[in-house]
Amino acid sequence: MLELVLALLSAATVGVLLIPLLGSRFDAKSRFEGELGIYRDQLAEIERERTNGILAESEAAAARTEVERRILAAADQAAAVPSSKPPSTLHKVLPPGLALAVPLLALGLYLQLGHPGLPSAPFARGSAPAEEPHMDIARLVVEARARATEHPDDPEAQAALGEALTLEADGTVTQPALEAFNKALQRNPGDPRTLYYLGLHQAQSGDSAAALARWRDLLTKYPDAPFAPGLRAEIERVARAAGVDPGLPPAPTGPSREQQDTMAKLSPAERQQAIRGMVEGLAERLKENPQDRAGWLRLANAWKVLGENANAVDAYVHADSLAPVDARQLADWAEAYVRQLKPGDPPPPAAVAVLERLEKAEPRNGLALFYLGAASFASGDKQAAARRWKALLSRLPPDAPIREMLEQRIKEAEAK
Amino acid sequence: MSRRLLYLLPLLTLALMAGFFAWSLLIGRDPAAIGSVVVGRPAPPLNIPALQEGQAPLTDALFKSGKPVLVNFFASWCAPCLAEHPLFMRLKEREGAIVIGIAWKNKRDEALAWLKRLGNPFQTAGLDLEGKAGLDWGLSGVPETYAVDGNGIVRLHFRGPLIERDLTDSVIPFLKGNTP
Numbered sequence: 001m002l003e004l005v006l007a008l009l010s011a012a013t014v015g016v017l018l019i020p021l022l023g024s025r026f027d028a029k030s031r032f033e034g035e036l037g038i039y040r041d042q043l044a045e046i047e048r049e050r051t052n053g054i055l056a057e058s059e060a061a062a063a064r065t066e067v068e069r070r071i072l073a074a075a076d077q078a079a080a081v082p083s084s085k086p087p088s089t090l091h092k093v094l095p096p097g098l099a100l101a102v103p104l105l106a107l108g109l110y111l112q113l114g115h116p117g118l119p120s121a122p123f124a125r126g127s128a129p130a131e132e133p134h135m136d137i138a139r140l141v142v143e144a145r146a147r148a149t150e151h152p153d154d155p156e157a158q159a160a161l162g163e164a165l166t167l168e169a170d171g172t173v174t175q176p177a178l179e180a181f182n183k184a185l186q187r188n189p190g191d192p193r194t195l196y197y198l199g200l201h202q203a204q205s206g207d208s209a210a211a212l213a214r215w216r217d218l219l220t221k222y223p224d225a226p227f228a229p230g231l232r233a234e235i236e237r238v239a240r241a242a243g244v245d246p247g248l249p250p251a252p253t254g255p256s257r258e259q260q261d262t263m264a265k266l267s268p269a270e271r272q273q274a275i276r277g278m279v280e281g282l283a284e285r286l287k288e289n290p291q292d293r294a295g296w297l298r299l300a301n302a303w304k305v306l307g308e309n310a311n312a313v314d315a316y317v318h319a320d321s322l323a324p325v326d327a328r329q330l331a332d333w334a335e336a337y338v339r340q341l342k343p344g345d346p347p348p349p350a351a352v353a354v355l356e357r358l359e360k361a362e363p364r365n366g367l368a369l370f371y372l373g374a375a376s377f378a379s380g381d382k383q384a385a386a387r388r389w390k391a392l393l394s395r396l397p398p399d400a401p402i403r404e405m406l407e408q409r410i411k412e413a414e415a416k
Numbered sequence: 417m418s419r420r421l422l423y424l425l426p427l428l429t430l431a432l433m434a435g436f437f438a439w440s441l442l443i444g445r446d447p448a449a450i451g452s453v454v455v456g457r458p459a460p461p462l463n464i465p466a467l468q469e470g471q472a473p474l475t476d477a478l479f480k481s482g483k484p485v486l487v488n489f490f491a492s493w494c495a496p497c498l499a500e501h502p503l504f505m506r507l508k509e510r511e512g513a514i515v516i517g518i519a520w521k522n523k524r525d526e527a528l529a530w531l532k533r534l535g536n537p538f539q540t541a542g543l544d545l546e547g548k549a550g551l552d553w554g555l556s557g558v559p560e561t562y563a564v565d566g567n568g569i570v571r572l573h574f575r576g577p578l579i580e581r582d583l584t585d586s587v588i589p590f591l592k593g594n595t596p
Contacts, residue, residue: 168533175505175535
């Protein structure tokens with residue numbers, strides 16, 4: 001719509017410019033002829049007035065002489081101006097050519113550089129609140145501070161406080177934030193969030209080398225974590241600012257840009273099929289190259305997302321045989337096991353082994369507590385079952401749907 | 417004929433200017449480096465109230481301690497000051513630097529709240545609400561940092577926020593006594 005209006009405006013402007021340019025032009029000759037007409041009229045007027053007796057004979061003669069003198073002067077002037085020759089072709093063509101060329105050139109540039117199909121952004125949408133609820137940082141800080149004061153020994157609360165204070169300072173790790181992170185690190189030395197922010201503080205306080213070393217360690221430990229791509233970008237940014245080599249390990253290969261585009265065009269069923277094909281391709285590659293631990297973890301995750309829990313378990317076993325997996329991966333692994341169970345069945349021994357490792361890494365993990373309780377119950381250790389389930393019950397929110405079932409089972413465990 | 421040549425004058429001027437601009441762009445000069453009038457001279461006079469009410473005012477005596485001193489003009493409303501703030505914390509804590517902060521055209525309460533929120537890297541902080549001290553020091557804005565040696569001579573002047581390279585290349589060698 002706007003394009004049409006602009007096109008019409010341009011056309012009108014060019015038209016207004018072109019009409020006089022294409023029409024006939026004054027030159028000295030035509031001007032002289034115009035003057036001559038005037039003088040001819042004046043002579044006729046003098047003659048008329050003389051015959052009517054308004055002008056005396058002598059006065060009429062003087063006036064006629066005056067007009068004749070003017071005619072001679074005008075003729076001299078017309079002869080003096082050299083442009084009596086016809087205007088050259090260049091002069092004829094250039095102005096209208098320019099008047100046409102400017103808008104045409106603008107149109108060509110716009111088609112080259114602009115985005116004619118881009119939808120307009122109405123002012124109303126710009127001023128409307130964003131889709132995501134606006135994060136109230138001040139409130140976040142108040143809440144985080146309250147929690148950290150209440151649980152001074154909880155590394156999670158301290159790290160959250162540090163993060164909130166950093167957000168409040170537009171991403172600068174301030175002194176109070178640093179203190180919170182140091183407290184969190186004392187209680188939980190491996191926490192990736194704390195380590196990231198301590199690295200950020202080092203980068204901001206002019207110790208890029210230490211920051212990069214810390215972050216590279218973190219990335220080596222969690223090559224497939226959801227934060228890994230962001231961490232990579234941060235490493236690259238700080239390394240570039242410091243003028244050093246980022247020294248990044250090669251990124252895990254995801255689907256390429258074109259693959260993503262093709263995927264987006266498929267129907268859901270076709271997409272599912274394509275994903276399955278890619279996951280199977282990864283499984284094939286890993287058969288040839290079974291030492292790729294990150295690959296096995298990626299495969300396990302993919303199978304789990306696709307609901308192929310037995311395959312996921314198999315991939316976790318492979319990854320774990322290369323190097324022990326971390327707590328988060330243990331939890332996923334255990335979940336892949338227990339998803340294969342029928343409700344009420346105790347977990348098989350292999351699953352129990354994984355759940356026990358998970359419980360050791362995270363003593364308060366709900367999945368481990370519940371299923372290890374079920375395993376204890378099945379093997380006759382009712383006391384252990386009741387202890388684990390009670391621990392789980394105390395951690396559940398009051399309106400958790402499984403509360404009732406859990407209380408029932410605790411009763412069973414304690415009754416016999 | 418000479419009339420005609422006169423018409424070439426605007427074109428000639430344009431060509432000259434374009435040439436000058438191209439040369440200025442390509443010579444590789446840092447356009448931010450506008451030099452400093454205070455470097456190599458005794459520190460300009462200083463007589464401003466302390467930022468913390470009730471403390472002694474800041475005077476030239478601060479530069480007569482025989483130790484190198486960093487003078488940092490800052491403001492709570494200045495984003496680059498926030499960016500360079502961790503560097504001053506580090507200078508204070510790891511290098512033992514004496515840093516004097518001057519809150520420039522900044523309200524007392526706001527500057528104090530800013531330091532409370534971020535941490536205070538300054539041994540003493542003064543208040544230059546009207547920007548008069550800034551005039552004496554040849555300040556063009558905040559943040560700017562001056563390094564004054566033990567004899568009270570200004571040795572370094574940084575316009576804009578300090579970055580890691582400034583620290584490693586100039587400020588830390590300066591504090592260690594190697595005047596660049």
